[in-house]
Amino acid sequence: MSRSTLAVSQWILARLMPPAQADALIGDLIEELRLQAGSHVSVAGWYWRQLASSVPVLLWASVRRGAWLITVVTAVASFIAAFRIQMVLQSLFPMTTSKSMQGVIILLSFAAALAACGYVAASIRLGAARLLAFLVFAAVCAEIATSQGGALWYKGLFLVLGPLATIAGAALSGRLRRVRL
DSSP states (O other): OOHHHHHHHHHHHHHHSOHHHHHHHHHHHHHHHHHOOSOHHHHHHHHHHHHHHHHHHHHHHHHHHTHHHHHHHHHHHHHHHHHHHHHHHHHHSOTTSOHHHHHHHHHHHHHHHHHHHHHHHHHHOHHHHHHHHHHHHHHHHHHHHHOOSSOHHHHHHHHHHHHHHHHHHHHHTTOGGGOOO
16 A cells, blocks of 8 residues: 555545544554455555545534534634725725735735634634635635636736635644644
8 A cells, every 4th residue: 555545545534533533543444454465456445445435424423523513614704704804904004005006905915814814713723724715715716707807917816825825824823733644
């Protein structure tokens, strides 16, 4: 079994269950894997069938624990807060300056608000920061798809900077260092 296969399965399990339980399940699967005889392909197939049969049970346990609900609520609340903070930051600077300076102010306030909310979201729930980054990406994509004016490169900055600022804020919380991949 290759290291990349184990890393992928560990990543999947880390999203579905608490880390200690994920480590125990991976350990049990590796012990059973050593007892399997056959070709590399048949052993890998056995491993993925075992993992796949565990996923529905793990998903149901995660739903019953309510862990996903806390993550979603935290991410959505952070998403709303980020855009409120951006509006406040923009109101602090008079928009009587040049068009290009207005664009810079909007971009910087966008990044600052998302970094702050990414920090708070990761402090509450690590998955919330990741979900927040995804929500920002989806919202900017929707904005790009529906808007008709403006430079595409400027919109692209929002598309890249938004999720990056969110993840940077989450990294500042110190929680991202403890994630196993």
